[in-house]
Amino acid sequence: MKGSIPTATVARLPLYLRCVSEVAPDQVTCSSEQLAESAGVNPAQVRKDLSYVDPPGVRGVGYDVAELRAVLRRELGLTREHRVAIAGAGNLGNALTMYPGFNESGFNVVALFDTDPTKIGTRIDSLTVEPYETIGTIVAARDVSIGVIATPVKAAQEVADRFVEAGVRSILNFAPAVLKRPAGVEVRRVDLSTELQILAYYEGRLGG
Amino acid sequence: MKGSIPTATVARLPLYLRCVSEVAPDQVTCSSEQLAESAGVNPAQVRKDLSYVDPPGVRGVGYDVAELRAVLRRELGLTREHRVAIAGAGNLGNALTMYPGFNESGFNVVALFDTDPTKIGTRIDSLTVEPYETIGTIVAARDVSIGVIATPVKAAQEVADRFVEAGVRSILNFAPAVLKRPAGVEVRRVDLSTELQILAYYEGRLGG
Numbered sequence: 001m002k003g004s005i006p007t008a009t010v011a012r013l014p015l016y017l018r019c020v021s022e023v024a025p026d027q028v029t030c031s032s033e034q035l036a037e038s039a040g041v042n043p044a045q046v047r048k049d050l051s052y053v054d055p056p057g058v059r060g061v062g063y064d065v066a067e068l069r070a071v072l073r074r075e076l077g078l079t080r081e082h083r084v085a086i087a088g089a090g091n092l093g094n095a096l097t098m099y100p101g102f103n104e105s106g107f108n109v110v111a112l113f114d115t116d117p118t119k120i121g122t123r124i125d126s127l128t129v130e131p132y133e134t135i136g137t138i139v140a141a142r143d144v145s146i147g148v149i150a151t152p153v154k155a156a157q158e159v160a161d162r163f164v165e166a167g168v169r170s171i172l173n174f175a176p177a178v179l180k181r182p183a184g185v186e187v188r189r190v191d192l193s194t195e196l197q198i199l200a201y202y203e204g205r206l207g208g
Numbered sequence: 209m210k211g212s213i214p215t216a217t218v219a220r221l222p223l224y225l226r227c228v229s230e231v232a233p234d235q236v237t238c239s240s241e242q243l244a245e246s247a248g249v250n251p252a253q254v255r256k257d258l259s260y261v262d263p264p265g266v267r268g269v270g271y272d273v274a275e276l277r278a279v280l281r282r283e284l285g286l287t288r289e290h291r292v293a294i295a296g297a298g299n300l301g302n303a304l305t306m307y308p309g310f311n312e313s314g315f316n317v318v319a320l321f322d323t324d325p326t327k328i329g330t331r332i333d334s335l336t337v338e339p340y341e342t343i344g345t346i347v348a349a350r351d352v353s354i355g356v357i358a359t360p361v362k363a364a365q366e367v368a369d370r371f372v373e374a375g376v377r378s379i380l381n382f383a384p385a386v387l388k389r390p391a392g393v394e395v396r397r398v399d400l401s402t403e404l405q406i407l408a409y410y411e412g413r414l415g416g
Contacts, residue, residue, distance in 0.1 A: 005409075008248040014405040022386055040216040076405050077412035084404070091306060095299035101384050101401040107408075146407055170407040176309050178230055186410040188403050193309040195396050196292070197222040197284045199354055199378040200315075201213075202394040204285035 009049045015039040016050070017072040020065050029062040078106045083143050085168075087159040088150035089114035089122075089129045092174060096150055098125050110142045115155065132162060139166035149173045160187075217257045223247040224258070225280040228273050237270040286314045291351050293376075295367040296358035297322035297330075297337045300382060304358055306333050318350045323363065340370060347374035357381045368395075 019038035020030050032043040053075045073079055084107050086093050097109050112127045119129045147163035149156050156175035163171060164185055173179060173189045181187050227246035228238050240251040261283045281287055292315050294301050305317050320335045327337045355371035357364050364383035371379060372393055381387060381397045389395050
């Protein structure tokens with residue numbers, strides 16, 4: 001149990017990881033300025049954030065790309081596999097099931113659930129859609145640790161309750177609903193319109 | 209042309225907006241602590257961020273929910289309609305086309321493009337899938353200001369170039385590709401595995 005890294009710093013670690021994962025193949029070090037830009041903070045904040053995960057940057061040289069990448073992957077727990085279950089086999093759930101970025105980061109989608117009888121039993125990628133009622137048994141049998149909610153709003157709470165009951169402690173919620181959940185369960189909500197709203201701000205300024 | 213709000217502050221405005229949009233109907237004011245939690249920053253940062261958009265909070269009382277909501281919507285440019293075109297009519301593109309959160313925020317998806325002959329001409333929601341070659345004419349004719357890229361990696365740059373050539377200045381990129389783009393074009397990239405990585409961090413700490 002470490003748990004001493006501030007929430008906002010944790011949220012930036014994946015952005016730093018993406019930054020060092022995408023530098024040119026011949027770039028050996030990465031400056032705090034470059035990392036700062038990737039996360040929308042200033043270089044002083046980058047140095048502070050990275051002091052929690054420990055690779056000391058060398059003044060005037062920056063961070064070693066390979067070392068920082070390894071440290072961030074370890075810190076984020078990406079060196080081990082995470083099993084993911086997705087509830088909701090609509091377009092969004094199917095898109096997430098087949099999202100190429102998940103596998104690359106060590107996230108393995110092992111179950112897909114829906115309530116629609118015309119979907120249950122059909123195959124998406126290598127998975128068979130299964131009913132919500134089986135969440136409890138399947139989550140346990142397949143050792144799922146992360147539950148993704150891609151259902152309509154009205155089903156989101158039911159599905160969240162089933163995940164939590166089955167022992168899932170990490171939930172990613174795409175439904176525009178605020179979920180009630182017991183202590184000890186981490187819920188993150190993704191609102192796809194957030195990014196469009198940020199663009200809309202700049203669009204106003206560009207006079208577009 | 210204002211443009212004086214720091215990038216990181218702009219990125220938090222939609223989170224503050226979501227916070228004041230989701231308070232209980234009888235909650236008239238919102239504390240900087242509550243806003244801080246929604247954006248993963250501290251209350252001092254909230255007060256600094258909101259000083260750019262101008263509604264002064266009253267010490268000890270907080271921000272007026274209705275007023276702050278109106279100010280944030282205006283500042284983000286959500287009081288006018290934004291026309292969105294989506295390239296890529298796979299699961300992700302289709303999910304985005306039908307995403308209920310877009311319409312609520314004033315984003316209107318008016319075109320959907322793909323390169324697959326079996327998809328071109330089919331209907332998704334109220335839209336007909338059209339070929340990439342028509343991006344130029346359709347973007348102009350329908351007054352599109354935001355382009356969304358939901359294509360496979362290999363098509364992302366081509367589609368981005370077509371959007372930019374057609375005059376689109378704001379691009380939201382879901383493809384895991386770094387895009388080359390001319391100055392004056394704002395590109396934001398959404399990586400759906402970022403949120404899972406944050407969950408993976410907490411999962412390691414929860415011992416799950």
